[in-house]
Amino acid sequence: MNGFKYIIALCLISLQFSAQAERVKDVSMVEGVRSNQLVGYGLVVGLPGTGEQSRFTQQSFKAMLNGFGITLPDSLKPKIKNVAAVAVHAELPAFRKPGQTIDITVSSIGSAGSLRGGTLLQTFLKGVDGNTYAIAQGSLVVGGLGAEGADGSRVIINTPTVGRIPNGAIVERAIKSPFMQGDYITFNLNRPDFTTAKRLEQTINDLVGPDSAQAIDAASVRVLAPRDASQRVAYLSTLENLEFKPADTAAKIIVNSRTGTIVIGKNVKLQPAAITHGGLTVTIAEQQNASQPNALSDGETTVTNQSIIDVNEDDSRAFVFNPGVNLDDLVRAINEVGIAPGDLMAILEALKEAGAINGQLVII
Structure with a gap:
């Protein structure tokens, strides 16, 4: 259970840093500049x-x-x-x-x-x-x-x-690059997203001027650029160091069925749902006993086996998710109930099947 909490903590930390502003050069590449x-x-x-x-x-x-x-x-x-x-x-x-x-x-x-x-x-x-x-x-x-x-x-x-x-x-021979050709420079996002493309377009237009940048689709933003080589290099140097805030990732839950690792995205929310968690434990133990004969008898000491069967049923626990429950509420409920990662995978699959999860469930 401690390992699962650690995975969730890492997820929250990474999401916190991903929400900060990033440079253009870290989230995109210039079209034509490639190996x-x-x-x-x-x-x-x-x-x-x-x-x-x-x-x-x-x-x-x-x-x-x-x-x-x-x-x-x-x-x-x-x-x-x-x-x-x-x-x-x-x-x-x-x-x-x-x-x-x-x-x-x-x-x-x-x-x-x-x-x-x-x-x-x-x-x-x-x-x-x-x-x-x-x-x-x-x-x-x-x-x-x-x-x-x-x-x-x-x-x-x-x-x-x-x-x-x-x-x-x-x-022995250089490869011709289209970087110096045409009137535009195109930034291709490493993670295509319509919101990120629109924010990048707005950030460049705020610096250079209206209609200087245009989002072509979810992956590409085209920017007017000077034809002179030295001016274009200086222009690109300025643009690639601009900082802006990319869009949040889509709601997604990734489950590694081999290792039991579960990563829950920040924007995952649940519809109203009630979950009952309980378990039945059956323990079977074999105990050996020594059978001693009476003092005046001619009997011999023998070993007898005794089976001990113990049935322990844990108290069933139920908790309810109200509309709009976020990741923090989900993690808090999981920690209170004490669900193991293996049980959580089964619960997530059942919630997805019931349509109570708004994000995508990916099992690898």
């Missing part, structure tokens, strides 16, 4: 016998040697236990320029046992349009560990077939 996914295929070499000998690895190895002017016969199948074929992927942030670096992740795509100790050879990272935007290379940092015994037993800690290379790729 782009890059992916490539390469080889990791220098592995201590934990590589692989698949066909595509051999083919890739031969192609690499051909690039250096070394030609192997087609019938030759090199034994390369220290090489692994890998997929390399990364995200290219907005406005990242040629010559700057980005982090990359390297993952084995074959039967390699581990990438620990390996080095990624030069790999081209391409975007969705097929163009190369970065070139990756470097030594891997692998957090996982794997060990295998002669009898086939194996121990794996984390994932040894995935590694990272901090600053492992050099950007």
Whole structure:
């Protein structure tokens, strides 16, 4: 029960902070200012016998040697236990320029046992349009560990077939951003809400002037912006630091059926309802008794079993919710009655089925 009270307390604290003013940059993102996914295929070499000998690895190895002017016969199948074929992927942030670096992740795509100790050879990272935007290379940092015994037993800690290379790729081409195009800047809300969009529109208009901002829908607010690059940057810097109060979240109750965690939103209210809570406890215990014979008899001591059955019925408790009951009243009633989280889940489901809860009940 104490754990449940703690969850409710955290919920109330988080809701209290969420009601405060927030900056525009914390609740939205500028349309067109986004990262782009890059992916490539390469080889990791220098592995201590934990590589692989698949066909595509051999083919890739031969192609690499051909690039250096070394030609192997087609019938030759090199034994390369220290090489692994890998997929390399990364995200290219907005406005990242040629010559700057980005982090990359390297993952084995074959039967390699581990990438620990390996080095990624030069790999081209391409975007969705097929163009190369970065070139990756470097030594891997692998957090996982794997060990295998002669009898086939194996121990794996984390994932040894995935590694990272901090600053492992050099950007070769910048991605064009629509930020400097057109006469508008559009803010896309992280949590779409019509009230939040309207409040953001009003906040910008109060600063810049009437009709400067327009809420397009629940997720987007379009704002007039200067075309000059330096002016637009300064203009956006001012707008993204404006503070306003987003709308409260929708009434919602989230129940985790596996852990028994229950989070009740601030705006959850109940219709008039009466709830009865009670329980029946049946306890069965086995007690062993020793049976002693009379002093002059030839009997033997024996052990007899005695069953003790105890039925305990808790007093049924009932409480009534009047119209417009809020979260504070609900928590107070729950604490007074002493309902366990498991019982509360059943009560919430019954209230939702009866139409006595105004919010959405989500069970995960």
